[in-house]
Amino acid sequence: MEAALRIAQAGFHSVLVEKEAELGGTLRSLHSSFPRWQDPRELIDHQSERLAKSRRVTIRTQSAVTSSLPKEKGFRVSLTSLRNGDTEELDVDAVVLATGFEPMDVSVYGEYGYGIYPGVTTSLEFEGQLRKWALSTGDITTEIPQAVALIQCVGSRDRSKGNPYCSKICCMFTAKQAGLIMDLFPDARVYVFYMDYRAAGKQYEEFVRQVIEEKHVRYVRGRPAKVLPENGRLLVRAEDTLMGIPVEVAVDIVVLASALVPHPATRLLAEMFGARTDEYGFLEGEPHEPARTADRVFFAGGCGFAVESAAALDQGASAAANVIALFNEDR
Amino acid sequence: MPRERYRDHSGNLYAEVDAYHLVENLEQCLQCGKCSGICPVASLSPSYNPRQIINDVLSGCTSRWLGSEEIWRCFWCAGCYTLCPVDIHFPLLMMQLRYLSVASRHGLKYIAPFKRFALRAREDGLTFAPGSAKGRERIMGIRRTIGLTPWPEVSEKAREEYRALFDRTGTTEFLDGIREEEDHPLELAYLKGRITGD
Amino acid sequence: MTKPRVVRPEEKFLALPANVFLFRSCTGSLEYPGTENAVRETLANLGIQALMDPDQTCCSGYLLTCSAHKPEVSLAITARNLSIVERKDLDTYTFCNGCYGYLSELSHIMMHNPAYLKMANDLIEDWGYRFEGKTKIYHVQEMWYRLRKTIGEKVLRPLAGLKVGVHYGCHYLAKQYGILDDGGFPTFHEEIVEILGGTPVFYKERQLCCGYAVGRGFTHREEIVQPHLFKKLTSAREAGVELITTVCPGCNVALDREQPHLNKRYGAAFHIPVIDLSQLIALAMGVPLQKLGFDANTIPLAGVLKKLGL
Numbered sequence: 126m127e128a129a130l131r132i133a134q135a136g137f138h139s140v141l142v143e144k145e146a147e148l149g150g151t152l153r154s155l156h157s158s159f160p161r162w163q164d165p166r167e168l169i170d171h172q173s174e175r176l177a178k179s180r181r182v183t184i185r186t187q188s189a190v191t192s193s194l195p196k197e198k199g200f201r202v203s204l205t206s207l208r209n210g211d212t213e214e215l216d217v218d219a220v221v222l223a224t225g226f227e228p229m230d231v232s233v234y235g236e237y238g239y240g241i242y243p244g245v246t247t248s249l250e251f252e253g254q255l256r257k258w259a260l261s262t263g264d265i266t267t268e269i270p271q272a273v274a275l276i277q278c279v280g281s282r283d284r285s286k287g288n289p290y291c292s293k294i295c296c297m298f299t300a301k302q303a304g305l306i307m308d309l310f311p312d313a314r315v316y317v318f319y320m321d322y323r324a325a326g327k328q329y330e331e332f333v334r335q336v337i338e339e340k341h342v343r344y345v346r347g348r349p350a351k352v353l354p355e356n357g358r359l360l361v362r363a364e365d366t367l368m369g370i371p372v373e374v375a376v377d378i379v380v381l382a383s384a385l386v387p388h389p390a391t392r393l394l395a396e397m398f399g400a401r402t403d404e405y406g407f408l409e410g411e412p413h414e415p416a417r418t419a420d421r422v423f424f425a426g427g428c429g430f431a432v433e434s435a436a437a438l439d440q441g442a443s444a445a446a447n448v449i450a451l452f453n454e455d456r
Numbered sequence: 457m458p459r460e461r462y463r464d465h466s467g468n469l470y471a472e473v474d475a476y477h478l479v480e481n482l483e484q485c486l487q488c489g490k491c492s493g494i495c496p497v498a499s500l501s502p503s504y505n506p507r508q509i510i511n512d513v514l515s516g517c518t519s520r521w522l523g524s525e526e527i528w529r530c531f532w533c534a535g536c537y538t539l540c541p542v543d544i545h546f547p548l549l550m551m552q553l554r555y556l557s558v559a560s561r562h563g564l565k566y567i568a569p570f571k572r573f574a575l576r577a578r579e580d581g582l583t584f585a586p587g588s589a590k591g592r593e594r595i596m597g598i599r600r601t602i603g604l605t606p607w608p609e610v611s612e613k614a615r616e617e618y619r620a621l622f623d624r625t626g627t628t629e630f631l632d633g634i635r636e637e638e639d640h641p642l643e644l645a646y647l648k649g650r651i652t653g654d
Numbered sequence: 655m656t657k658p659r660v661v662r663p664e665e666k667f668l669a670l671p672a673n674v675f676l677f678r679s680c681t682g683s684l685e686y687p688g689t690e691n692a693v694r695e696t697l698a699n700l701g702i703q704a705l706m707d708p709d710q711t712c713c714s715g716y717l718l719t720c721s722a723h724k725p726e727v728s729l730a731i732t733a734r735n736l737s738i739v740e741r742k743d744l745d746t747y748t749f750c751n752g753c754y755g756y757l758s759e760l761s762h763i764m765m766h767n768p769a770y771l772k773m774a775n776d777l778i779e780d781w782g783y784r785f786e787g788k789t790k791i792y793h794v795q796e797m798w799y800r801l802r803k804t805i806g807e808k809v810l811r812p813l814a815g816l817k818v819g820v821h822y823g824c825h826y827l828a829k830q831y832g833i834l835d836d837g838g839f840p841t842f843h844e845e846i847v848e849i850l851g852g853t854p855v856f857y858k859e860r861q862l863c864c865g866y867a868v869g870r871g872f873t874h875r876e877e878i879v880q881p882h883l884f885k886k887l888t889s890a891r892e893a894g895v896e897l898i899t900t901v902c903p904g905c906n907v908a909l910d911r912e913q914p915h916l917n918k919r920y921g922a923a924f925h926i927p928v929i930d931l932s933q934l935i936a937l938a939m940g941v942p943l944q945k946l947g948f949d950a951n952t953i954p955l956a957g958v959l960k961k962l963g964l
Contacts, residue, residue, distance in 0.1 A: 235839025283541035320488045350493030353858055364489035371499045496863050500878055531870055532719050533863035534828035538837040554721045566873045570722035581711040583680040599687045602947040608683040611708035618711045625727040
């Protein structure tokens with residue numbers, strides 16, 4: 126959205142192709158944000174308002190680019206409506222890819238019981254639960270958890286079953302979720318099982334310390350070995366590595382911070398436009414031109430690597446700057 | 457307790473603890489604790505801790521473990537290896553630490569019981585065949601009842617060659633040389649100064 | 655994520671063999687010969703002929719991991735045993751997780767370390783052996799799963815809902831790559847139990863090691879192995895398990911033979927019979943009881959057999 130808006134401000138026209146019915150991507154599913162506890166909907170609303178006012182952005186929701194032919198300075202793309210299958214042909218002079226990321230399928234971690242025990246969920250799914258709790262009017266009488274365990278690095282930093290890389294933002298959004306649980310249920314016990322907590326950003330360390338010190342979330346250093354059911358609850362077996370002692374914690378909900386992987390559409394689109402992807406399927410930038418992935422093709426956001434919303438915004442603007450510069454050169 | 461001094465391996469880490477080249481990726485260890493979390497022995501006796509052993513080996517403090525009783529507790533269940541996110545084959549490291557321990561005459565009492573089993577297996581081509589006549593009778597009785605040969609068939613050729621392999625590799629010599637009297641005392645090193653409640 | 659971890663049984667067995675080499679397990683053939691018989695009978699029932707060879711020796715893995723000898727001799731012994739199978743142009747089928755684990759690991763080491771392969775082959779060449787890594791190593795539990803539908807069709811004595819607590823053991827799932835299930839939460843034995851008409855019980859310590867444990871049963875029996883087994887069996891009993899199945903004679907020894915000692919030490923009154931999964935399958939498929947050798951079991955099968963009307 127940011128890229129389209131900046132390109133429009135510079136006087137050029139763009140078509141915003143979105144496969145869902147609404148704009149916003151993952152941001153739409155989020156409840157609160159770090160490091161300022163702001164509502165992500167405000168950002169979406171802000172962008173949507175600007176888009177509505179702009180006369181140079183055409184929005185095509187529930188649509189997808191299904192093929193592309195390179196032409197002299199640009200591409201001829203086919204846009205297909207996912208509603209009724211209608212296609213239209215468009216001539217474009219540049220492309221910005223912003224297909225985002227999605228959580229990895231963590232059912233490969235049988236030891237955590239995702240898909241086996243009902244209380245085991247993923248961060249993204251849990252975000253929806255938090256919003257439900259936050260928005261419910263009156264008292265929440267059912268399913269109040271007495272204890273919640275949030276497990277970091279499920280699928281990240283794992284060369285054996287998952288992805289070797291660090292998904293960058295999970296330490297932060299897990300801290301956020303942990304803090305939110307305590308806000309909703311002050312009597313609950315919340316444990317975050319981590320290996321290292323990565324809070325490298327402005328106000329990030331303060332955010333995590335606030336969650337630990339003021340919201341009283343317990344951080345346990347140790348990647349859990351197993352989740353087991355017992356008496357209707359879930360036991361998390363891990364080692365508290367700072368103490369060097371194996372521990373077992375009884376909780377009601379286990380939240381798995383799933384690794385963030387590129388959306389499958391990214392690879393298809395990369396092929397269509399001659400863009401390069403790395404071994405994980407993320408788009409690759411070019412040396413000294415991080416926003417450009419192929420001739421006249423730029424990218425921003427989660428499709429390049431896991432990123433927080435503020436940075437995605439920046440990258441959108443950066444992609445736009447590249448497009449604007451390119452178009453000025455063309456003239 | 458004085459501060460620990462880390463030794464400088466100067467690139468000899470693996471040569472020291474991995475003479476058989478079976479565990480070449482110790483530095484990939486994230487110290488995540490999944491191994492200790494699942495380890496059945498650690499849950500019963502916290503002074504045994506696979507994660508800490510790897511950390512110590514990397515810091516050059518292997519000798520602490522070579523004289524320890526703890527390394528003889530590992531079950532080789534490979535739960536650690538199964539869960540490890542970087543596939544460190546910890547049991548194969550443990551195997552080699554045990555050999556190093558034996559070489560410095562620690563832990564002999566934990567392999568002495570197997571000396572007689574190994575020497576008998578060398579003769580039988582089979583392991584754990586009972587030494588007593590009564591034991592053998594029992595087995596032969598059951599096998600006959602169910603329609604098998606009274607004793608598992610192991611040919612004379614097999615036994616000769618098995619014996620020869622023990623001799624050729626110096627294993628027979630190694631076994632003969634196990635003398636429990638030479639055992640140096642083992643230490644429960646990690647219990648010193650450590651609060652363990654029961 | 656590089657090598658495939660879980661593979662489908664059809665991928666493991668591209669074609670069903672008519673003949674297989676059945677690798678003798680020392681503990682299996684001595685402590686629970688009924689298991690050996692059950693394996694042979696079940697393979698025959700499924701149209702597979704099992705060949706054994708008296709020239710095969712112990713896999714030598716157990717004593718290797720007890721640190722009673724060094725890897726060199728076990729590598730050579732493995733090479734020798736497997737070259738016997740290779741001469742017959744067959745694949746190697748084990749019925750012991752231990753044999754499976756050791757043969758797989760040791761042959762893997764030789765296949766990835768030319769120096770070790772050469773050392774092993776040099777030691778056995780004057781007898782005319784040569785190991786090339788051609789024979790594939792399987793455990794019969796994989797074949798049971800592959801042919802579970804056929805097994806199901808041939809069940810003559812369904813298990814009447816018998817509550818079976820499965821014990822996978824460690825060394826099959828520890829292979830991690832190229833096996834039939836993931837060690838995180840395996841279910842393929844439970845599927846077989848269901849097909850036989852039993853009720854699988856997911857007891858809390860289902861995946862705990864048996865504690866037979868490379869000799870710890872000798873060196874640390876009271877200290878660690880007994881408290882450990884106490885945990886496992888308590889968990890099984892609390893969940894109502896009536897029968898425990900294993901796929902390793904070593905596990906069978908630990909779980910079966912230690913119960914009376916635990917009862918004496920802890921006043922526990924454990925009475926859960928432990929048999930091999932192959933014996934359970936053979937039983938369900940109608941193999942005569944006297945061939946299954948339950949007399950070898952410490953905890954008698956009488957209660958379970960009565961429940962099944964046998």
